[in-house]
Amino acid sequence: MNADAAEELAGLVAPLLPSAEVAREDGWRSLDPVTEFLADRYGRWACGWNWSVGEGDVDGGVVEVWCCSSDSVTTPDATAPLVVEALREWRSWLEDLAERFAALTPPDNTPVASTDHWYWERACTRLVTVVADRTQAESG
Numbered sequence: 001m002n003a004d005a006a007e008e009l010a011g012l013v014a015p016l017l018p019s020a021e022v023a024r025e026d027g028w029r030s031l032d033p034v035t036e037f038l039a040d041r042y043g044r045w046a047c048g049w050n051w052s053v054g055e056g057d058v059d060g061g062v063v064e065v066w067c068c069s070s071d072s073v074t075t076p077d078a079t080a081p082l083v084v085e086a087l088r089e090w091r092s093w094l095e096d097l098a099e100r101f102a103a104l105t106p107p108d109n110t111p112v113a114s115t116d117h118w119y120w121e122r123a124c125t126r127l128v129t130v131v132a133d134r135t136q137a138e139s140g
Contacts, residue, residue, distance in 0.1 A: 001088055009087075010080035013037065017080060023073035028057035031069055034083060042087075045094055049087040053136050060139030062093045062131075093134065100127065 001009070016037055018030035031050060038046035051061025056068040066072050066086040073079050104123040 001084075006081070006084045006088070010084050013083050014076035014080040017076045017083070018069070018073060020073050020075075023069040026069075028069050030073070031057065038087060045091070046087060048094075049083065049090045051090065052086075053134075054138045060135055062134040063089050065089055097130075100130065 013034055016033040018026070023030045028050070035047055035049065038049055048058070048061065048063075050056070050063065050066050050069075051058040052063045052066045052068060053061060054067075056066065063086050065082060072082060104119075104126060106119050
């Protein structure tokens, strides 16, 4: 997403944002209109935009630019670009993960027998390691 598209998206998101007071009182539910808008516009993958590291709105995720609604929501003009950056970070994670899965696929996409543990062990080791790193192994 280029800078112009990011700015345009921030402009569309800003009116959907709650006030800081509502965000503190109603938590992550106050961002439902933002999540619904992003999912309608981009697809279901966008629902993870605020899955933050640690114990944020959606516990134990990978997005570092967003903390939680009570800390991240300030004014619409300040918060909207943060939402866009969180969405971009989330998309980047999904693309990285897709590349990792593709790289771990057995050659020629051949089925792996349940007794061939080498592929499974290699994939699990690499995926668990990257997830633990990206989530900073926080939360459950």
